[in-house]
Amino acid sequence: MIDTHAHIDVKDFDGIRDEILARAEEANIEKIIIPAIEPKTFDNLINVASSSDRLCYGIGIHPHNSNEINGEAIKLVEKIINEQNPVAVGEIGLDYYYDFSPPDVQKRLFRQQIKLAKKYNLPVIVHNRDAFDDLFSILEDEQDGSLSGVLHCFSGNAEQLEKAVDLGFNVSFTGNITFKKTNLAETVSEAPLNRILLETDSPWMAPVPHRGKKNEPAYLKFIAEKIAEIKKISIDEVITMTTQNAKKLFKILVVTLFIFFNTFALIAQTAKTDEDEFKDIFSDEVESYNPYEKSLGFGGFLGTNTIVQSIEETRGIRDVSYEGIIFYGGMVNFFPWEFVSIQLGYVYSKNKKIVEKSKNLLGPNIHQVIELGTQWYVNPNSRLNFFGTLGPSIIFNKFGEGTDKERENSSFAINTGIGFNLNIPFTGVGLLTVSAEWRLSFDMTVSNTFGVIFNPNDPNDVKFVEQRVTSFFSLPRIVLAFYPFNRQ
Known part of the structure; x- marks a missing residue:
């Protein structure tokens, strides 16, 4: 989950901020975005935000402080945007x-x-508070296709919600939707899931069952639970979509790689037969000799695919996600230089979850990907290498396999990723690498497929509709590769 609005830089959290962040981590809060309020607190805001990788911040001036602001304050906001990294x-x-x-x-x-x-x-x-008319008037004037954002702590009615969505904005809900006398249930119900963000507005607006207490990011789950209850969907779906919405809006990429250093180190130690292979990477000898130099290798990989399909509808784009789809494949890797490799890979993934979602009316979707990528290594002489990947892909799609709605097409995509690999040399045999990589594939082509619409009042009333979709693939993988021709 991502708490898109929490004022954890304020004095209310002084002395307990570390505890607040620890509880947020235990509650699976990936990121917390701290919005600014006024120039005199900017330095403290930036210092707090820089204290943890989980924290991001916005920079700006709250309307309460408008009367105190001059041109120098606006210049300061722009200076921070230029020199710092607000989201x-x-x-x-x-x-x-x-x-x-x-x-x-x-x-x-x-x-x-x-x-x-x-x-x-x-x-x-x-x-926004009691200012919807002027607010929408300004947003309509300024919206030229380059303006995006979120209306935080949204409290409007269904009509105001529709206007916000039509302007391309997201809405975020906070603890007030859990209050007994709230009038926001209809608004939450009508809000498109692909436009909803979660927020606590800490330290204020604590949700039930903590109402009246100091709010904190760890309470975000109660807001997600309420949205799931109102929309009659699972909390997992709420968490998945709101997290994706936040990452997309604020351009946040949260990468978690679980590195089993101790296990890999033990394997490497048992394979150690020549002390010269493990010279300190900072010694003079390493500058002239790379004990992990590679030439041509091959390998296989396994991972879980998260597919996000963006479906064009009359009200805009609706995102649907499918998680935990097993994929596998193989690759050939060639190193023309020690810091660059050219990799050709094949990925096979079969999405059976769409069958369940369509109540067995549609067949599974099969995605086969040919990846061509360059991998750039920042420390090729080390036992543990870190690298980035960039290149094109071709995706061969088969939608609705085995049914009369089956469609096939191919599309062009861009793949990118980051990762690491551990080099395990075997003298006289070759080099084994164990890698972990988070690969992303962005489909650049619109595909035509079928969807199913169910009438909630009549389970026998089912319609098939043609859809235009683009897909995004998140492909974290574990890779085993062997280089029998490495030049040792």
Whole structure:
């Protein structure tokens, strides 16, 4: 899960911030985004955000502080965008509930910060209270296709929700949807799942059963549970889609690689037969001799595929995800230079989950991928290498296999990834590598397939509809490769 709005830099968390982050980690919170409030707290915000890899931040000026702002403050926001690494411009917006700043002053500052967001291709985190008309008027004026963002702590009705979605915005819900007297159930029910984000707005707005207490990111699951209850779907589906939505909006790539160093080190030690092979990588000898130099190798891999299909609909794009799909394949790897390899790979993946989702009316989807990639190594002389991958792919798709709705096509994709491999030399035989890589494949072609629409009031009323889809593949893999021709 990703908490897209938590003010954990405020004084309420001083002295307990480490405990808060530890509980968030235990609750499987991948990332926490801290929105800014006012210039005098920017330094503290950035210091807090830099204290943990789980933290990101937005930079901007809250409407409550609009009356105190001059041109220098806007220059400071832009300076931080240029020199630091914020994931958004925010928290910005309009607040007519409190009379802290005149509406005209708030609107001027809101527009200035929106223009900064568009200039630097950043999403906006928007605060709104009792100002929907002026807010939508400004967003409509500024929306030229380059503006994206989220309306945080969304409290509008179904009509206002539709307007936000039509403007290309996401909405986020917080603990108030769990309150007994909330009027947001209809809004949550109507909100497209591919436009929903989760947030706590910590330290405020704690959800039931913690209402009245200090809020914290670990309570995010209660908001996800409430959304699942209202929409009558599983909490896993809510968590998966809202996490993907947040990563897409804020351009967050959370990569977790489980490295079994002790096991690999033990294997490497048993294979050690020549002390010269394991010279310190910082010694002079290593500069002239690479004990892990490779030439031509081959191998196989296994992993689990997460497929996200973006389906074109009249109201926009709807994302559907399928997780935990086993894939396997093989590859040939050639090193023209020690720091670059050219890899040709084949991937086979069969998505049977669509059969269950369509109640056996559609067949499985088969995806076969031919990957051509270059891998770039930052430390080729080390026993443990880190690398990045980039290259094109061709995907051969068979949708609805074995039914009268079967469709076949091929598409072009871009694949990219990062990973590491452990080199285990066997003198006189070759070199074994054990690798872990997170490979992503972005389908660049629209495919035509069929979907199923069920009438909730009549289970026998079923319609097949043609759909236009693009696919995204997340392909984390474990790779075993052998290089019998390495030059030792």
